[in-house]
Amino acid sequence: MDITILGIESSCDDTSAAVIRGGRLLSNVIASQEVHRQYGGVIPELASRAHQQNIIPVVDRAIREAGIGMSDLDGIAFTRGPGLLGSLLVGVSFAKGLALSLDVPMMEINHLQGHICSHFIDLPDRDLPHPRFPFLCLLVSGGHSQIVLVKDYLDMEIVGTTIDDAAGEAFDKCAKLMGLPYPGGPVIDRLAKEGDPKRFKFAKPSVDGFNYSFSGLKTSFLYFLRDRMHEDPRFIDDNKANLCASLQATIIDILLAKLTKAAKQYDIRDIAIAGGVSANSGLREAIAEEGRKRGWRTFLPEFRFTTDNAAMIAVTGYFKYQRGEFAPMDISPVARISRM
Ligand code: KG4
Numbered sequence: 001m002d003i004t005i006l007g008i009e010s011s012c013d014d015t016s017a018a019v020i021r022g023g024r025l026l027s028n029v030i031a032s033q034e035v036h037r038q039y040g041g042v043i044p045e046l047a048s049r050a051h052q053q054n055i056i057p058v059v060d061r062a063i064r065e066a067g068i069g070m071s072d073l074d075g076i077a078f079t080r081g082p083g084l085l086g087s088l089l090v091g092v093s094f095a096k097g098l099a100l101s102l103d104v105p106m107m108e109i110n111h112l113q114g115h116i117c118s119h120f121i122d123l124p125d126r127d128l129p130h131p132r133f134p135f136l137c138l139l140v141s142g143g144h145s146q147i148v149l150v151k152d153y154l155d156m157e158i159v160g161t162t163i164d165d166a167a168g169e170a171f172d173k174c175a176k177l178m179g180l181p182y183p184g185g186p187v188i189d190r191l192a193k194e195g196d197p198k199r200f201k202f203a204k205p206s207v208d209g210f211n212y213s214f215s216g217l218k219t220s221f222l223y224f225l226r227d228r229m230h231e232d233p234r235f236i237d238d239n240k241a242n243l244c245a246s247l248q249a250t251i252i253d254i255l256l257a258k259l260t261k262a263a264k265q266y267d268i269r270d271i272a273i274a275g276g277v278s279a280n281s282g283l284r285e286a287i288a289e290e291g292r293k294r295g296w297r298t299f300l301p302e303f304r305f306t307t308d309n310a311a312m313i314a315v316t317g318y319f320k321y322q323r324g325e326f327a328p329m330d331i332s333p334v335a336r337i338s339r340m
């Protein structure tokens with residue numbers, strides 16, 4: 001019988017549970033928390049409370065949708081970090097209680113490894129494309145912007161990282177400056193489709209190696225808007241699509257420049273993207289185009305596996321289960337993890 005793993009994800013503002021059997025996804029339930037929208041960002045205290053309310057119904061639905069019973073589970077995988085401590089505590093504590101009651105092992109998962117392992121999920125009726133080791137993954141989310149050298153399912157090395165803001169943060173903060181709702185990434189993506197990406201130019205950072213920086217872009221965008229609004233108070237309203245398209249193009253250029261450099265240096269042609277920002281249609285097109293030019297095989301995750309989800313946690317747990325890498329009962333969540 002194939003191994004059946006329940007995955008639990010609660011690192012930020014999505015409560016998610018998923019069931020994977022033998023690497024194939026049987027269910028993936030996500031409850032997103034709308035409560036943060038009115039504050040223009042995630043409020044940690046509200047996030048942990050919402051996880052507490054959501055976790056049991058979400059796990060229950062994931063089990064039912066998978067068509068299994070709790071007693072069919074061989075192990076429980078949970079996100080240990082990085083993330084918001086109060087949010088992580090809900091998932092970690094729930095996983096411990098369930099593992100104890102079912103007498104099955106637990107696997108602690110690094111959320112970032114999870115995002116990357118989303119490339120190894122298969123569907124019940126269909127295999128999805130999997131990159132071959134070693135490959136490079138551009139991991140871009142609300143909290144992280146990294147280039148990761150992936151040597152094996154559980155053997156990864158960060159070769160470049162942001163020294164300040166993440167790419168998703170740049171999208172979200174710049175969207176806020178334009179008065180767009182949170183999270184701004186998907187809104188900018190939508191508006192950018194109507195705009196001219198060459199209409200405005202924004203400063204690009206100069207950072208060492210394969211590292212990124214996005215805080216300068218946010219500041220230059222702020223000053224640019226302030227100066228233009230001073231001359232014309234309708235500037236943002238009249239130029240929203242062009243602003244979004246130009247900003248998005250700048251972020252994509254910054255991301256691709258370092259990714260291309262790393263691909264050359266490591267002589268790697270399997271290139272993947274992962275994390276919430278990998279849902280961005282402009283980035284997906286740009287990576288695919290770059291791949292065609294450079295002879296890369298590019299791997300773009302299905303949309304439902306880009307933003308936070310438990311399917312990626314369950315599949316990573318499946319690999320850990322096979323290697324017997326189990327977590328002790330006294331394990332605690334961690335807000336920050338600097339290594340993979
Ligand atoms: O991976 P994720 O769900 O959570 C973290 O681990 O951070 O990523 C959320 C981030 C947010 O910053 C959001 O604005 C961004 O992903 N995002 C996008 C798009 N969809 C989500 N950014 C640009 N374009 C999108 N379509």
Ligand code: ZN
Pocket residue numbers: 111115141275276307308
């Ligand atoms: Zn994430």
